[in-house]
Amino acid sequence: xxxxxxxxxxxxxxxxxxxxxxxxxxxxxxxxxxxxxxxxxxxxxxxxxxxxxxxxxxxxxxxxxxxxxxxxxxxxxxxxxxxxxxxxxxxxxxxxxxxxxxxxxxxxxxxxxxxxxxxxxxxxxxxxxxxxxxxxxxxxxxxxxxxxxxxxxxxxxxxxxxxxxxxxxxxxxxxxxxxxxxxxxxxxxxxxxxxx
Amino acid sequence: xxxxxxxxxxxxxxxxxxxxxxxxxxxxxxxxxxxxxxxxxxxxxxxxxxxxxxxxxxxxxxxxxxxxxxxxxxxxxxxxxxxxxxxxxxxxxxxxxxxxxxxxxxxxxxxxxxxxxxxxxxxxxxxxxxxxxxxxxxxxxxxxxxxxxxxxxxxxxxxxxxxxxxxxxxxxxxxxxxxxxxxxxxxxxxxxxxxx
DNA sequence: AGAATTAGGAACCAATTGGTCTAATAACAT
DNA sequence: ATGTTATTAGACCAATTGGTTCCTAATTCT
Numbered sequence: 001x002x003x004x005x006x007x008x009x010x011x012x013x014x015x016x017x018x019x020x021x022x023x024x025x026x027x028x029x030x031x032x033x034x035x036x037x038x039x040x041x042x043x044x045x046x047x048x049x050x051x052x053x054x055x056x057x058x059x060x061x062x063x064x065x066x067x068x069x070x071x072x073x074x075x076x077x078x079x080x081x082x083x084x085x086x087x088x089x090x091x092x093x094x095x096x097x098x099x100x101x102x103x104x105x106x107x108x109x110x111x112x113x114x115x116x117x118x119x120x121x122x123x124x125x126x127x128x129x130x131x132x133x134x135x136x137x138x139x140x141x142x143x144x145x146x147x148x149x150x151x152x153x154x155x156x157x158x159x160x161x162x163x164x165x166x167x168x169x170x171x172x173x174x175x176x177x178x179x180x181x182x183x184x185x186x187x188x189x190x191x192x193x194x195x196x
Numbered sequence: 197x198x199x200x201x202x203x204x205x206x207x208x209x210x211x212x213x214x215x216x217x218x219x220x221x222x223x224x225x226x227x228x229x230x231x232x233x234x235x236x237x238x239x240x241x242x243x244x245x246x247x248x249x250x251x252x253x254x255x256x257x258x259x260x261x262x263x264x265x266x267x268x269x270x271x272x273x274x275x276x277x278x279x280x281x282x283x284x285x286x287x288x289x290x291x292x293x294x295x296x297x298x299x300x301x302x303x304x305x306x307x308x309x310x311x312x313x314x315x316x317x318x319x320x321x322x323x324x325x326x327x328x329x330x331x332x333x334x335x336x337x338x339x340x341x342x343x344x345x346x347x348x349x350x351x352x353x354x355x356x357x358x359x360x361x362x363x364x365x366x367x368x369x370x371x372x373x374x375x376x377x378x379x380x381x382x383x384x385x386x387x388x389x390x391x392x
Numbered sequence: 393a394g395a396a397t398t399a400g401g402a403a404c405c406a407a408t409t410g411g412t413c414t415a416a417t418a419a420c421a422t
Numbered sequence: 423a424t425g426t427t428a429t430t431a432g433a434c435c436a437a438t439t440g441g442t443t444c445c446t447a448a449t450t451c452t
Contacts, residue, residue, distance in 0.1 A: 027308070109369070173317060
C-alpha cells in the first residue's frame, strides 16, 4: 500500500497561484513555491511534473475562483447590466484600497510570460476573451447600450476590456489610488449615463 | 592617457533598451544584454555599474525616444485634439500590424518589475502620468471635450490612459489584431464623436 | 621608453535555478 | 516479519545568474 500524500493538491495549487500572482511566473522561483506550498522539491515534482505545469494549474484555478464567478456575475440578469459592470471596476479599485496591489494574474501574465510561451498566452487570452464576452452580455442589459447594434456593443465590450486590463496593470504598477478611482468612475459613466 | 572606449554609450543603451523591451527586466539576463550590446561583461560594468542602472538608463532613453515625442505631439496645437489623440491609438495598433508585439516598455514594467522596485515604479509612473497629462491637454482641443469642465477632462484623460495601457498589454499578450483594432476604434469614438 | 589611466578580455565567484536521484518512510496486505 | 507501492526528504546536478578580479591593451604625455 502506497504512502499517502501529506498535502492536499487543491490546497497546494491555491498557494502556488498566490505566489505566482504576487511575483509573476518568471519572478517566482522554486524555493519561493516550496516556501509558499510547504512541500519539498520531490513532492512538487511528483505531484505537478514541472514549474510550468504548476503554473498552468494555477491559471486554471484562477479561472475557477475569479474569472468564472466574474463572468457568471456579469451574466446574472437578476441585477441590472449597469450594476454588474460597475461591480467589476469598483471591485478592482476596492481591492487596492484594501492594500492588495497584485493586480490580475491574467493581465500580469499578458505583459510578461505570455510573450515567451504560446501555450500560456493562449490560455490567458481565452480567459480574457470570456470576460470580454461577459461585458458584451451585461452591456445588452444597460439602458444606454441595449438599443444599439450588437456590433457597437461588441466594440464597446472590447474597449471596456482595455479599461479593465489598464486599471489592473496601473494598480499593480503603483499608481495613486485617487487616480485609479477617478479613472474607474469615468469608465463607469460610459454605461451608466452622465457622459455629458 | 586612458584607453578610449570602443563603443558608444548612447548606442549601447539603445541596444539594451530594446533587449529589455523585448524580454522584460527580469527576463533579460546579462548574456542577453552582452549579446545585444556587443560588449563584454567588464565593459558593461565599467560603463554602467549594474544591470539595474542600465535599466534606469534604458527607461530614460525610452522617455526621450517615445514618451517625450508622444507628449509633444499630443500638445501640438497645429493639429486638432482629435487627430492627436487618435494617432496614439491607431499608432499602437499599426505597430502590431507591422509585426511588433513588444507593447510598451512602461506598461510591461508596470505589470512586472515595478512591484519589486519602488525606484523603477516611480520613474515609470512619472512617465505614464506625463502621458495622461498630455491626453488632458489634447482633450481640451477636441470639439466634444473642450467645453466640459477641467475636472471631467481630467477624469477622461485618466480613463484614456487605462485604454492605452490595456491596449499595449493586450497587444503584447497576443490578442487578435482585429480585436485590438476594434477596441482602439471604439476608444477613439469617445473624443471623435459618433458615440451614439 | 616609461608613466599614467581607463577600457577590454576572460577567468572566476558565490549563489541560485529548475530538475533528478536515491534512500527512507508511511500505509496496507499477507 | 516481509512485500508492495507511492510519498517524502534531502542531497545532488549542470547550467545559469549578476557581479568581481586581475591582467593585458590602447591611448596620450613627458
